[in-house]
Amino acid sequence: MNLRDIGEGALIRTIRERFSLSALTPEEGGALAARRVRAGEVHVGIGDDAAVFDLPPGYSAVFCSDLLAENTHFIRYLHPPDSVGYKSIAANVSDVGAMGGIPMHFLISLAAPGDLDFSWIEGFLDGVSRACRDFEVSLLGGDSSSSDRIFADVSIIGRVRSGQSVRRSGAKPGDAIYVTGTLGSSALGLERLKAGKVDDPAIRRHLYPEPRHRPGLAVADRAHAMIDISDGLSTDLTHIAEESRVSARIYKDRLPAAPGVEERHVLHGGEEYELIIIATDLPPTVEGIPVTRVGEIIDSGLENQVFLIDGAQESVLHPKGWQHFR
Numbered sequence: 001m002n003l004r005d006i007g008e009g010a011l012i013r014t015i016r017e018r019f020s021l022s023a024l025t026p027e028e029g030g031a032l033a034a035r036r037v038r039a040g041e042v043h044v045g046i047g048d049d050a051a052v053f054d055l056p057p058g059y060s061a062v063f064c065s066d067l068l069a070e071n072t073h074f075i076r077y078l079h080p081p082d083s084v085g086y087k088s089i090a091a092n093v094s095d096v097g098a099m100g101g102i103p104m105h106f107l108i109s110l111a112a113p114g115d116l117d118f119s120w121i122e123g124f125l126d127g128v129s130r131a132c133r134d135f136e137v138s139l140l141g142g143d144s145s146s147s148d149r150i151f152a153d154v155s156i157i158g159r160v161r162s163g164q165s166v167r168r169s170g171a172k173p174g175d176a177i178y179v180t181g182t183l184g185s186s187a188l189g190l191e192r193l194k195a196g197k198v199d200d201p202a203i204r205r206h207l208y209p210e211p212r213h214r215p216g217l218a219v220a221d222r223a224h225a226m227i228d229i230s231d232g233l234s235t236d237l238t239h240i241a242e243e244s245r246v247s248a249r250i251y252k253d254r255l256p257a258a259p260g261v262e263e264r265h266v267l268h269g270g271e272e273y274e275l276i277i278i279a280t281d282l283p284p285t286v287e288g289i290p291v292t293r294v295g296e297i298i299d300s301g302l303e304n305q306v307f308l309i310d311g312a313q314e315s316v317l318h319p320k321g322w323q324h325f326r
């Protein structure tokens, strides 16, 4: 059975039956959804022209999107469909966390070829469902279209205390640079997947990433600047330096490398979904996640750069992470 046989009407009915707030089972986050409906937060979910919900007083909306394109972000024969569904939500949850926000609701727009087997869609929805449970978020609507390859575009809305979002631009000379978790395993996992391996910790981490929205929220009142590592440490720390008009110095021997990774995975690997947190002082763990001090913010010279210290050597760490259209 492929999408053309099923048709758009049945596709939407399948999603609605599975994700409408009243239809969710406890295992699929039904208890959370029921709480939200009881609390009056969600007034209209899937099935109307648009969704309607409230933000609690004193909060602003934090709002972003992330597009996964087949053959650019995932390869159909390598990445299981539930991983594509899970990652499409995780990437958005990570971005909300990097603002110090709490993720709440999301929309999915899915474009796919008519000859796509419906089991791919069901697998994709399994991953979305698991992400709803793990990240305590709910699907409130979306759209679908036909296309010659698969595109999954997710937009998420969260909340952040008004005036307290953490931006990329707040780093000051003298601040410390922290990184959550470990670095390099997602890039290593992708290489192992391409080499034909199917199951090891790095591959699992690549397929089912763990966004750090809970630590991000916990440090929001102390962080001067924050960004999630989606394009690689070198690229994302350079974003902080440029937006804050400072430079950064990091020490190679302090970087929290995951087991088995190489230097290029640690410095440039994307889709880590760890956080870079700029602050004066953080404890060694936040919300159960290790937080490592890897360097400091320094005054900028002519350019806003990242310097890598390796023993007695100092070099400029050029951004070599993921960049589209290159």
Ligand SMILES: [Mg+2]
Residues within 6 Å of the ligand: 094, 095, 098, 227, 228, 230
């Ligand atoms: Mg980001």
